[in-house]
Amino acid sequence: MLENAIVTDKLTKTFGDFTAVDHISFDVRKGEIFGFLGPNGAGKSTTIRMLCTLSRPTEGTATVAGYDIMKDIMAKAGTTTSDGVPTYEYAQPDRPLQFGLFDGESIADLKSELMRDFSGRRMTVGSIIEQHKYGRPFISRNYKTALIELERQGSVVASRPAAERRANTLANDIEIEFSTLGAT
DSSP: OEEEEEEEEEEEEETEEEEEEEEEEEEEEOOOOOOOOOOOOOSHHHHHHHHHSSSSSSSEEEEETTEEEEEIIIISSSSEEETOOOOOOOOOSSSSOSSSSOTOHHHHHHHHHHHHHTTOOOOEHHHHHHHHHHHHOOOHHHHHHHHHHHHTTEEEEEESOOGGSSTTTTOOOOOOEEEEEEET
């Protein structure tokens, strides 16, 4: 089980010669309520923007829910179009950014939901995510992980086989065919 929900180590953000966040380090334990206090210009919002992957740190590291914000979220949260051009998913201003799974949810839960909700259907990865995501604590990366696992289990078939794709990726335009529940 995760001990710390957020860990930062010497997190820094500079804009030219101006240092907005200067080598801050802190931990927020799972379940803990954490407040950021400080005067205007102290770097509170900039720190949150870095933790939400809306701004790239200049130096230092941070993990959120066990994910390294640079390696796991910013680099891997992107999808790839059929042309191989990376795109990234950011939260809309009126919706808080979600890093993915919360207590009680798992990729296994998501896989079960997808099989139940889309049994016997064929649709694109992007359509699956768009139709299923509302009111649920999952981000695109969670859906793609679940679909890749379902593909490995033989529960779904992708229009472009795994061997023809970059490792562990699914572009939004790839079609997924779900097996019919109860079919043998």
